[in-house]
Amino acid sequence: MAEFAAVFRDVVTNVEKVIRGKRDVVELATVCLFAEGHLLVEDVPGLGKTSLARSLAASVNAGCQRIQFTPDLLPADITGTMVYNQRTQEFGFRAGPVFTNIVIGDEINRASPKTQSALLEVMEEGRVTSDGTSYPVPQPFMVVATQNPIDMDGTYSLPEAQLDRFLMRLRMGYPSLDAELEILEGRQVGRAVDDLQPVIRAEDVVARSAQTLAVHVAPNLRRYLVQLVAASRTIPDIVRLGASPRGSIALLRAVQVRAAAHGRVFATPDDAKAVAGAVLAHRLVLSPEAELRRVVAEDVVDEILQSVPSPRRLLGI
Structure with missing residues (x-):
């Protein structure tokens, strides 16, 4: 897996030329890319x-295509x-x-919810x-x-079915002082996304x-992953709806990619703990009482990680 780890680092390093001081976020986004999943990035403007x-x-x-949702x-x-073709007098499909x-x-x-639902099939089955x-x-x-969780005027909450199709949800967070200074320095010399050069081909990603x-x-590590997901379904007064089996599959794929990114041919509990928050938090539907108490789904996942004992010995490696 050393070769995969080198390619993974190349992608991370390339993205970090623009996104400064957010290595953890960039690494998780790259894990999502190689896990063949979808990514939701949520934070303030x-x-x-x-x-x-x-x-x-x-x-x-x-x-690559960018769609501005309105x-x-x-x-x-x-x-x-x-679309009707007057020359052939037949209807043909014009791809979006x-x-x-x-x-x-x-x-x-x-x-609108109707427009959002247009992505359900293609995100799950890769077809339209x-x-x-x-x-x-x-x-x-x-x-x-991307979505902004603060300005709710003119927005529609993503339905649980669509949220569940995102392998990860990431929050950017404010940069540190040094990172923000690097951002200003990069802008001063004209460093931008348009200057980035690709470091991997599409077929290589596959x-x-x-x-x-x-x-x-x-x-026993697979059992640990299932126990983490199952624990999210049994938290009374806090979680109304826990993660589905799709969450277990997503967690497994993210764990495998993270292990490979570190040059290992085997996964460890630390891989699971590193990606669990990004993979599971957005799949939890909190109870109204928990929302009133301003409980955060990421904190619930942290509590699950502390309550479910991780395997001490990995057999079969």
Whole structure:
């Protein structure tokens, strides 16, 4: 896995040319890329959500389309529609911007629920169905969406079914003083996302992702992952709806990729603890009482990690 780890570092280093002082966030976003999952970046305005999405896309020599979500956006504006061809006198499918490798959905929660639901099929199955015919999207396929949780005027909350399709949700957070100074220095010399050069090809992303499937996850570590997810469903008065089996699968894939990123052919409990917050928190539906007490889903995941004992010995490695 040393070769995979080197490629992983190249992508992280490339993104960090623009996103300064957020190595943990950048590494998790890169884990999401190689785990063939979708990424939701959520935080207040001005913290680099869109820049992270664009930098990740710029690091891959692949197709990329950006969709600015607005209240008047229609599902056909995303997936495509049937168009009548006067020359052939037949209807044909005109593909929408979702038919690319990396889709950047900016301010995804500003679109109506009907428009948001247009992404459900393609995010889960990698295809779009129109007029009874299914059209596969290119591989790799990744949706990187951003949303602002503060300004709720003119926004629509993402439904649980769609949130569950995102492998990770990340929060940027404010940069440190030194990191913010580096941002200003980079702007002064003209360093921007448009200056980034790709460090990996689209077909290489698919091949490298397949390599991570060979990372060994011991039986008791797999049980530990399932126990973490199951624990999220049994917290009375705090969690109304816990993570689904899709969360277990997402956690497993993220653990394998993180282990490979560190050059290992086996996963450890530390891999699970490092990605659990990003993978599980957005899948939890908190009770109204917990929301009134301002309980944060990430804190609930931290409590689960402390309450579920991790395996002391990994057998079968």
